[in-house]
Amino acid sequence: MNKNNRREDIVLTAAKLFRKKGYNAVSMRDLAAEMGIKAASLYNHISSKQEILASIVLSVAKDFVGHIDTVVPQPIASIEKLTSIIHHHIELTAEQTDFLACMNNDWIHLDEENKTLYLSLRKEYEAKFREILRVGMAKNELKNIHIEISVFGILTTLRTLYVWYAKKDVVSLKTLKTDLPRLLLDGLID
């Protein structure tokens, strides 16, 4: 039980460092020093550096897919589905800033197997997002903007929210939740 907490601590600390310096620029000795122990001691809790990265990246990726899966079947208008997704991005960004940053910047450093898994989760998410847009346009709830451009425009903004969130003094979470959907979706509404 305590072991789990210690492991969690390590992963959290790793995410913080990975975010600041990038996966490859953080050595196991750096990570250990930040934890106040020696590098070798880390291996009592984790099995490899790669495992830490995978654990960070995949947990966030799975969370996103999990959320969109709850949104898709709901009997609500497309705009509301999109708003719910945007809100979820904002919330996750606030709660797990380092994890999100790490996912976006360091997924390339996953080993072949984990990278494949990550990319398939990402593809799945994009497909479901695209489908919400497609249905919304078909039902004339949304304007007929080029769909790939819409998907791209909205998702990349959401993906990089964490950059923004770092300067949270500039905009409150509440303002973000009301104004960001407007900025992103107004182009899609008549």
Place this chain on the structure above:
Amino acid sequence: MNKNNRREDIVLTAAKLFRKKGYNAVSMRDLAAEMGIKAASLYNHISSKQEILASIVLSVAKDFVGHIDTVVPQPIASIEKLTSIIHHHIELTAEQTDFLACMNNDWIHLDEENKTLYLSLRKEYEAKFREILRVGMAKNELKNIHIEISVFGILTTLRTLYVWYAKKDVVSLKTLKTDLPRLLLDGLID
């Protein structure tokens, strides 16, 4: 003269590799191999790995500031200024995809001095972009959306265009140039 071309070749190749694997994951031996020579030979043309990175990142950053400087003083409406900026992002993305990707992903690995320089260029660009929005809103050419959110929303989309451009089979450059400004700016127009 030939030396310049060779150097340019190295920097171009480096950008390609940095983009694919990240600055730290590309060794001088990797880069040399891609050029068909040995690592030590690179140093006949460049002085350090860091110099290559700086040369890539700063050239793009300066190009962006250079362009916005030509746009700002023009006697045209805010929307047209913004459209011109968006077009420039699209063009640069098409012409220098690897450089752009490299700037966005690897600027953290600049040494202290170059990082400071890069960040100040970036800050300068954002300030000028923000000012265009501010004036446009003051003149009622633009809607009064939260200005920081607008700056962020538009710039991050433009910054990550290169991700998108990689799948250029999906959308033509021409479509991008007409539809992307619409998506990004319609939320700002009545």
Place this chain on the structure above:
DNA sequence: TTACAAAACTAACACTTGTTAGTCTAATTT
């Protein structure tokens, strides 16, 4: 108090890193 397990430690491994020194070869200039 003793016994045991968890988690720290030291020391070392095999390997990779960016970079330099010194040398040889091929092309260009004199």
Place this chain on the structure above:
DNA sequence: AAATTAGACTAACAAGTGTTAGTTTTGTAA
């Protein structure tokens, strides 16, 4: 033809990498 130079090469460096083996310390349960 001789001299110079650009640009490749080999060999090596000091430092840093992730990880393992074996040992000692610490805290908890008997």
